[in-house]
Structures are given as C-alpha cells and as structure tokens.
Amino acid sequence: MFTSSRLAGPQAPDGQRHAPRPSRPSSSCRCRPHVRHVPACLLVLGMVLASPATRAESLHDAIVQAWAIDPSARSAAVDAQAAHRTASALESWFPGGPVLSGDYLDDHFIGSKLGYTTYQGAISVPLWLPGQGTANVRNALADEAVARAHIKVERLLTAVRVLDLASTATLLDREIDNLRTTRDLLDSLARSSHAALASGEIATTDHEAVIGEREDIEGQIAERSQRLETTRAEIETLTGQDSVPDLMAIDSRLLATSGARLNPDHDPRLEMARATARQAQASFNVARRSYMPNPQVGVEVLRQAQYGSPWDTQVGVQFQVPLPSEARNTPMVMKEVRAMGAADRDAELARRKVTVEYRQTRSQLGTALEILRHARATQTALDDRASHLERAWQVGETPVIEYLRARRAALEARQRATQADVIWHAALVRMVLMAGGTP
Numbered sequence: 001m002f003t004s005s006r007l008a009g010p011q012a013p014d015g016q017r018h019a020p021r022p023s024r025p026s027s028s029c030r031c032r033p034h035v036r037h038v039p040a041c042l043l044v045l046g047m048v049l050a051s052p053a054t055r056a057e058s059l060h061d062a063i064v065q066a067w068a069i070d071p072s073a074r075s076a077a078v079d080a081q082a083a084h085r086t087a088s089a090l091e092s093w094f095p096g097g098p099v100l101s102g103d104y105l106d107d108h109f110i111g112s113k114l115g116y117t118t119y120q121g122a123i124s125v126p127l128w129l130p131g132q133g134t135a136n137v138r139n140a141l142a143d144e145a146v147a148r149a150h151i152k153v154e155r156l157l158t159a160v161r162v163l164d165l166a167s168t169a170t171l172l173d174r175e176i177d178n179l180r181t182t183r184d185l186l187d188s189l190a191r192s193s194h195a196a197l198a199s200g201e202i203a204t205t206d207h208e209a210v211i212g213e214r215e216d217i218e219g220q221i222a223e224r225s226q227r228l229e230t231t232r233a234e235i236e237t238l239t240g241q242d243s244v245p246d247l248m249a250i251d252s253r254l255l256a257t258s259g260a261r262l263n264p265d266h267d268p269r270l271e272m273a274r275a276t277a278r279q280a281q282a283s284f285n286v287a288r289r290s291y292m293p294n295p296q297v298g299v300e301v302l303r304q305a306q307y308g309s310p311w312d313t314q315v316g317v318q319f320q321v322p323l324p325s326e327a328r329n330t331p332m333v334m335k336e337v338r339a340m341g342a343a344d345r346d347a348e349l350a351r352r353k354v355t356v357e358y359r360q361t362r363s364q365l366g367t368a369l370e371i372l373r374h375a376r377a378t379q380t381a382l383d384d385r386a387s388h389l390e391r392a393w394q395v396g397e398t399p400v401i402e403y404l405r406a407r408r409a410a411l412e413a414r415q416r417a418t419q420a421d422v423i424w425h426a427a428l429v430r431m432v433l434m435a436g437g438t439p
Helices: 040-050 059-068 071-089 132-198 204-239 253-257 268-289 326-394 400-434
Strands: 099-106 117-126 296-305 313-320
Touching: 059 132, 059 204, 071 132, 117 313, 132 204, 132 268, 132 400, 204 400, 268 326, 326 400
Parallel strands: none
Antiparallel strands: 099 117, 117 296, 296 313
C-alpha cells in the first residue's frame, strides 16, 4: 500500500515525447481525469470529495479551540474548584457543627401521683484532635493540586488527539496529491498508448497494462479521499470546524520560541503522578491524626419540677471523649498506607513510561529527518529513471511494463518522503507537548 504527502518532488522532464504525442504534464500540474464515461452524479460526488479543505488554521488555535469545547475541561475545572472550597471550609475552628440534645421525663406516663418532671438540654461542639485540622486542610489542598494536574493531563491528551488527527489528515492529503500527480502522468501515457495501439505500434497487452495501472491509482485516490473525509469529520467533532490544522507550517524554530524545557520531568503526566503521591501522603497524615473520634464539649441545663423540691434548675458542663481503639485505627491507617504504596508505584511507572516515550520521540524525530533526506534523493533518482524508461518505451527499446514499474517505484519513494516529512513535524510538536508547552 502506498503512502504519501504533498512534498514537492522533482518536476517531470520536458521534451521527452515524440511530436505526435501529447506533452506530458509536470508533476506539479493538476490535470483532470477522464470523465467521459462517468455518470453525472458520480462526477459531482467526486468533485466534492476532491475539493480542497477549507483554510487550515494553526495547530495552536486548533488545540485551544478543542480544549475550549472539551467536556473534560469543564469537569476538571469543577473538581479543582470543589477542592479549593473544601480547603477553605476546613479552616474552621471546629470539625463539625454544634450538636443539640434534650431529654424530657415525666412520671405521669406511668400513672404516678408524685408529679415528678425533668427537662434536660445540652449543646456541644466537636473539637479537633491535635494537628488534625491542619492535616485536613493540607489534604484538601493536595486534592486541589491533583485536580489542577489532572487539568494539564486532560489538556495534553486533547492536544495529542488534535495532533494525531492533523498528522493523519495532512498525510492523506499529500498522499492524494502524489497519487494525482502519478495519475496525470498515466493519463497522458494512456492517451499516447491508445494512439499507438490504433496505429498498430504497440500490442493490446501494453495498452491494457497502462489502463490497469491508472485504474489502480484511481482506486487508491478514492480510498484515501474517504479516509480523509472521515478524519476531517473527527477534527470537526473535536475542534468545531473541519479545516485541517496546518502542521507543516511548524519548523525547528518552535523549540526556541516555545520556551519549553525539553525534559521529561516536566511532562504533565509526571506532575499528575507526583501530585497523587503527595495527596496519598496527606491522607495518611489525616488518618494518623484521627486516632480517635473527635471529643465534644458543651453546656447542659437540667430542670426538675417536683412539689417541695429545694432545687429545680441546674447548669453544668458536658463532655464526651471516645477512647482510641486499634480495631478502628489500624484498618484506617493501613488503608492509607496501601494507597501511598500504590501512588508511589504509579509515579515510578509513569516516570519510566514517559522517559521511554520521550526518548522514542526524540529518536523518531532524528530518524524521520534522515529518512526524509534519503527518500528525497531516492525520489529524484527514480523520477529520472522513470523518465528515461518512458523515452525508451516511446522508441521501442523497452516494454511498457518496465516503465510502469519504474513509475510505481518513484511514487513509493515520494510517499516515503511524504511520510517522513509529516512524522518529523509531528514528533517535534509531540516533544513540545510532553515538555508542558503548547505549539
């Protein structure tokens, strides 16, 4: 299967045809295919599919627009705001609200004639254990840090998704251009072979080989056009418009102008993992400071109504202090210990994964540039070879099948150059994204 791009390739040499035959278009021209036998409805559909994309926006604008309409952005922002308000609320003097309690006792319910009645009421508030309030505030702030790190990770994932779609669409668009260039050359060859067949200069098999090769190219153009339309639909879903972001406008100056420090330690995923580990440590500190239920202290009023009693009202202090219990504390603390271990494990695994991915992307960038250099040289040589074989076929020195093979090899070289060109641009952008920047 062929791959390609809009990479500028060498122009088809001029002056390589016999006078009676139509001149062959250069590789940069866009000749229209034969449509004499195509129904009008299919012709209109083909023109729609072949129409150029709307004006491409910059990759930066596409990423910003995708993030602006991403539902994950709103969800992550709500999480961060909720954690911030929780931290503010925990800066309270008491861990909970006041507790009201009351009792009413009356001996009339049991038929007694003494008339003994008791009213009792109390109001109390829970108290922080030593260091518990500060630990809870820090835990809420750690939750907020995790939520804000999650926002950066979601933004990275959205940007990578935009980059992947832009790379796919750019590659398909340039592959189609390369195929159309080859198709135009084969159109010219088909006209020449048809004239030669009519005059008896070539065999029917040669003409059929040319037609078969051209139809194969047409099929590849249709297949890639369908994939391009699907990709553009995904881009529209993600960014709100189907224009393909201009990936090829980015060059190596992006590394200098973005201000991003190309270090995997700045990857948002590592920041998220570290924030999660700190949050687990903060939760563990809360569990350590919560070694017993919160004590309560308050004021109690007691009124007793009994005929002839020398006392009827009493006021006092009420307090409740639940004692620590290993059956309660140990499972709670061990749960946080396990969470700390899992967070440390995930942080280390994330660091390893990001480090490998970063090195892989750097290697991909360098390799793509090297492949691009060789592919362009190969493309130039194979284009020249195909041109020489075309002249040799025109004078009857070589069969047409050799020319078709040479033309296909030149197309494959052009497609490899296109792939490498798109890959190195995408790798460059991916490195900036992994460093926490936005192209």
